[in-house]
Amino acid sequence: MKIAVLSQNPNLYSTKRLIEAGMNKGHEMHIIDHSKCDLIIEKKRPGLIYQGKELEGFDGVIPRIGASITFYGTAVVRQFEMMKVFSSVESQALVRSRDKLRSLQILSRAGLGLPKTIFSNYSKNVGAIIDKAGGAPVVIKLLEGTQGLGVVLADNRNSAESILEAFNGLQARVIVQEFIKEAKGADIRAFVIDGVVVGSMKRQGKEGEFRSNLHRGGSAQIIELTDEEENAAIKAAKCLGLGVAGVDMLQSDRGPLILEVNSSPGLEGIEAATGKNIAGKIIKYVERNVD
Ligand SMILES: Nc1ncnc2c1ncn2[C@@H]1O[C@H](COP(=O)(O)OP(=O)(O)OP(=O)(O)O)[C@@H](O)[C@H]1O
Numbered sequence: 273m274k275i276a277v278l279s280q281n282p283n284l285y286s287t288k289r290l291i292e293a294g295m296n297k298g299h300e301m302h303i304i305d306h307s308k309c310d311l312i313i314e315k316k317r318p319g320l321i322y323q324g325k326e327l328e329g330f331d332g333v334i335p336r337i338g339a340s341i342t343f344y345g346t347a348v349v350r351q352f353e354m355m356k357v358f359s360s361v362e363s364q365a366l367v368r369s370r371d372k373l374r375s376l377q378i379l380s381r382a383g384l385g386l387p388k389t390i391f392s393n394y395s396k397n398v399g400a401i402i403d404k405a406g407g408a409p410v411v412i413k414l415l416e417g418t419q420g421l422g423v424v425l426a427d428n429r430n431s432a433e434s435i436l437e438a439f440n441g442l443q444a445r446v447i448v449q450e451f452i453k454e455a456k457g458a459d460i461r462a463f464v465i466d467g468v469v470v471g472s473m474k475r476q477g478k479e480g481e482f483r484s485n486l487h488r489g490g491s492a493q494i495i496e497l498t499d500e501e502e503n504a505a506i507k508a509a510k511c512l513g514l515g516v517a518g519v520d521m522l523q524s525d526r527g528p529l530i531l532e533v534n535s536s537p538g539l540e541g542i543e544a545a546t547g548k549n550i551a552g553k554i555i556k557y558v559e560r561n562v563d
C-alpha cells in the first residue's frame with residue numbers, strides 16, 4: 273500500500289515511528305508536509321499538489337496535524353477523503369476534537385464523567401463563575417493552551433478572581449474547572465485504536481506540580497485500567513468519531529473524569545511506557561480499512 277503520513281517535521285519521534293512501522297510491513301511510506309500542499313478544487317476531480325507534482329495512488333493517510341495548523345491541515349485531510357483515500361482520523365472528527373468546548377459538550381451529552389466545567393463569554397461576574405465551578409481551588413485553562421502551558425491552579429478565591437479578570441482583560445478565552453484534588457497530580461492516558469485500548473499509562477507530575485504533562489517534567493509508567501476507565505476511554509473516542517485517540521482522564525472519587533481527547537496523540541511516551549509497538553497498530557488499522 274501507499275501511505276502518506278502528514279507531518280511538518282520528519283524528525284519527530286511519532287513521524288519516524290509511523291514511517292518505520294509502515295516500511296516494516298512492506299508499504300510505500302511518504303512524509304507529506306500538509307502546510308505545503310496546494311488543493312485543486314474542481315468538479316468531480318479533486319486533487320493535491322505537493323512539491324510541484326500531483327499526488328496520486330495513495331491508499332491511506334495518517335494525519336499528524338499540529339494544533340496551530342488545524343484549519344489548513346484539516347482541509348488537506350478532507351481533500352484526501354474526497355480523493356477516496358482512507359484517513360486514520362476523519363477530517364470532521366479532527367475539527368471537532370480540536371474545539372475543546374465542543375468536545376466537552378459532546379462528551380457530557382454522551383454521559384461521560386467530566387470535571388465540572390464553566391465556560392463564559394468574558395463574564396464580568398467572575399465570582400459567580402468560581403462558585404459554579406464549586407469554589408476555590410479551581411483550575412483555569414486557556415482554551416488554546418497545550419502541553420500544560422496556560423493551565424493554572426488558583427488556590428483561593430482572590431487569586432481565582434484576579435486570574436480570571438486578567439485573562440478576560442486580554443480577551444483570552446478560558447474554562448474554569450473544579451480542581452480534582454484526589455488525582456494527586458497524576459492523569460491517565462489511554463491510547464485507543466478502532467474501539468480498543470491498545471496501551472495506557474499513568475503520568476505523574478513532578479514534586480509539587482499538579483500538571484502531569486511530560487513536557488512539564490512529569491514521568492510516565494504503564495498502568496492497567498479498570499473496566500470503568502477502559503469503557504470511558506472507548507466511549508470518549510467513539511462519540512468524537514476518532515479511530516485513533518489519546519484519551520486523558522483523571523482518577524476521581526466518582527470514577528474516571530475525561531479531561532480531553534487528542535486526535536494526534538504522541539507515540540513516544542506511550543511506546544516507552546508500555547513497550548508496545550503502537551505505530552504498528554496504527555498501520556494495521558489503516559490496512560484493515562483499505563482492504
Ligand atoms: N480539573 C483538574 N483537576 C486536577 N488536575 C487537573 C485538572 N485539569 C488539568 N489537570 C492537570 O493538568 C494537566 C494539564 O491539563 P490539560 O490536559 O487540561 O491541559 P493541556 O495539557 O495544556 O492541554 P493539551 O493536552 O490540549 O495540550 C493535566 O494533565 C492534569 O494533570
Ligand SMILES: [Mg+2]
Pocket residue numbers: 419420485520532
Ligand atoms: Mg493535556
Ligand SMILES: [Mg+2]
Pocket residue numbers: 419532533534
Ligand atoms: Mg491535548
